[in-house]
Amino acid sequence: MSKIIVMTSGKGGVGKTTSSAAFATGLALRGFKTVVIDFDVGLRNLDLVMGCERRVVFDFINVINGEAKLNQALIKDKRIENLYILPTSQTRDKDALTREGVEKVLNELSKEFDYILCDSPAGIERGALMSLYFADHAIIVTNPEVSSVRDSDRILGVLNSRSRRAEQGLEPVTQQLLLTRYDPERVEKGEMLKVDDVLEILAIPLLGVIPESQAVLRASNVGMPVILDEASNAGLAYSDAVGRFLGEDIDHRFVTPQKKGLFSRLLRRSA
Amino acid sequence: MSIFNFFRAAPRASAVQAKERLQIVMAHERAGRSGPDYLPMLQQELLAVIAKYVNIDENKVEVKLDRGGDCSTLEVNIELPAREQAKAASAAKPAADKPGNDHAAAKRSVGGSVGNAGAKKRI
Ligand SMILES: Nc1ncnc2c1ncn2[C@@H]1O[C@H](COP(=O)(O)OP(=O)(O)O)[C@@H](O)[C@H]1O
Ligand SMILES: [Mg+2]
Numbered sequence: 001m002s003k004i005i006v007m008t009s010g011k012g013g014v015g016k017t018t019s020s021a022a023f024a025t026g027l028a029l030r031g032f033k034t035v036v037i038d039f040d041v042g043l044r045n046l047d048l049v050m051g052c053e054r055r056v057v058f059d060f061i062n063v064i065n066g067e068a069k070l071n072q073a074l075i076k077d078k079r080i081e082n083l084y085i086l087p088t089s090q091t092r093d094k095d096a097l098t099r100e101g102v103e104k105v106l107n108e109l110s111k112e113f114d115y116i117l118c119d120s121p122a123g124i125e126r127g128a129l130m131s132l133y134f135a136d137h138a139i140i141v142t143n144p145e146v147s148s149v150r151d152s153d154r155i156l157g158v159l160n161s162r163s164r165r166a167e168q169g170l171e172p173v174t175q176q177l178l179l180t181r182y183d184p185e186r187v188e189k190g191e192m193l194k195v196d197d198v199l200e201i202l203a204i205p206l207l208g209v210i211p212e213s214q215a216v217l218r219a220s221n222v223g224m225p226v227i228l229d230e231a232s233n234a235g236l237a238y239s240d241a242v243g244r245f246l247g248e249d250i251d252h253r254f255v256t257p258q259k260k261g262l263f264s265r266l267l268r269r270s271a
Numbered sequence: 272m273s274i275f276n277f278f279r280a281a282p283r284a285s286a287v288q289a290k291e292r293l294q295i296v297m298a299h300e301r302a303g304r305s306g307p308d309y310l311p312m313l314q315q316e317l318l319a320v321i322a323k324y325v326n327i328d329e330n331k332v333e334v335k336l337d338r339g340g341d342c343s344t345l346e347v348n349i350e351l352p353a354r355e356q357a358k359a360a361s362a363a364k365p366a367a368d369k370p371g372n373d374h375a376a377a378k379r380s381v382g383g384s385v386g387n388a389g390a391k392k393r394i
Contacts, residue, residue, distance in 0.1 A: 146289050153297055157304050190284025197290045201297065 002110040005117045006135040006173075008159075010151030012122030014143045015180040018216055019238070020119035021049045022227040023139070026242030028083035029227075032114040035074065038088035039131035040121035041096055047087045050077070051223020061089040064101035070108050079228070084113075094127040102130050124158055133164050137174045139207060139245075143181045144193040149201055152177075156202065176207035178241060183212045184257045195255055208241030210234050211254040302335065310334055317347060326352055 007020045017040075024036035037060060038046035047053040052075045058068035063086075077083035086109075089096065109116050120131035132138060138159050142152040159173050160166055166173070179198055186192040195209055215232030219225065227242070229235040233254045240250045303310075314334040321327055331350035337343060 146293055149293055150297060150300075153300070157301070187286070190286050193286050193289050197286070201290070201293050 002113045003115055003137060004106065004110075004135050005115060005137045005139060006120055006132040007117065007139050007141060007178075008120040008128065008132055008155050009141040009148065010122070010124060010128075010155040011143075011148045014141050014148050015178075015210070015216075016122075016141045017046055017049050017119055018220070018226065019139070019141050019178055019180065019210070020046060020117055021225040022235075022238040023242060023245075024085075024115075024117045025077075025080060025083060025225040025227050026239055027115050027117070027246075028077070028080045030242065030246065031082065033082045033084075033112065034115040034117065035084040035086055035109055035113045036117045036119060037086040037131075038119050039097070039127050040119065041088050041092055041094045041127055042090065043121065044088050044090045046085065046119050047075075048223060049220050050085050050225060052077070052085055052087070053223070056087045059087050059089045060105065061092045061096045063105055064096065064098065070105065094121070094125065094130075097126055097130040099130065099133065103134065106134050124154060128155075129158070129162060132159060132173075133162070135159075135163060135173050136165075137176070137245075139176055139178050140202070140204065141178050141180055142198060142202070144179060144183075144187070144195075144198055146193075149193070149198055152202055156204065175204045176245070177202060177204050178207050178210065180210040181212045182209045182255070184255055188257055195252075206252070207244055208237055209252055209255050210237045210241070310336060321349060328352070 005023070007016045007023065009016050017038075020036050024034050027034040036046065036050070038044055039060075040046070041061060044056075044059075047056055055075050058073040060073065062068040063070050063073050073086060075085045075087065077085065086105075106116060118131040118135065121127040132155075138155075140152050140155060142148050156175060159175060163173050165171060177199065179195055182195070183192055187194050195206065199206055211233045213226075213232055213234035215229050215234050216226050219229055219232075219235075226232060226235050227238040230239075237254055240253065243250050314332060317334065318327070318329055318332055321332075327349060333346075333348040335346040335348070337346065
């Protein structure tokens, strides 16, 4: 049986697509057959972040509408075994996502894949609701910032009341926090909410803290999930988070300011 | 830097304010979310009835439903105005439960509807 994960947040621009690409890649790297689906109908972007934009012929909506077969729309990643991308349409809108249509595609995918990762659009309307409806696990992507935290809380409420599991009275969707764009130096200056503050407010377990990192932009520039950049803190933090998701016990890194070497301190002073 | 700046207390960290503001607003939002659909309506109607008799501020009314294991409670919290205002308000209104002669009652009800205009608007 495959597991369905939704990467969700309520708020836009917090790192859902970045995290979806990294997470799907991380799961595949560990040997799980994984597909990542773009639910942001009309604003296709996962293809760019995954670096497969020029290989998109058919999409998720074509499959829902019966205009293409699932294996015509699935794109196999060129770098990583076991990794597939199901891009979305750029021309249709979210009304194309019917519950029956989404269910049909997920059922078909679950015959073949270990993990199905749904990259949610922002908001709490149709696209976001469809992306979380069938989920077994939710990863709540949150920035240490007031509006993002509040919107995450809203989404938690939606997961608890409007997901399939909630509606059918099944085991609830598991919920874990992925705190992204964390800047330990600003936290130390009292300018940014601490990990513990956000945990206290949202009251869900912590999956990982991804530091604010220039590597994220560099990776998206070249269409490479940042988890493949093993020299970057963000990449390593995503790797750890995937390990924790799979049940490994891994300490959190990059949550306190990194000690500066004498050399960089001297450089900064002279700059 | 002047010596005054040097001694001035450090401003409260903005992250602390962020946390406090979030805790307050979210406690409120969660309470509203978990309640049944009819609570807002119930609140409106209770408010309308009470406003017929007392001048109240609709922001100072709170209706809460707590579901317990074997007993649920409906809690209605209404902050009433200070004594003076309350008197003024009730003087302007008819004493609806006091029987009077027909003529006087008719007069009062006219005054009453004027006095109640504010309450009616809220319904
Ligand atoms: N850890 C990070 N450090 C720096 N920038 C980041 C980080 N995570 C995301 N970003 C940037 O934030 C922006 C929004 O990210 P994206 O994943 O598209 O968000 P969403 O899918 O939630 O709208 C992008 O420009 C991305 O490069
Ligand atoms: Mg996105």
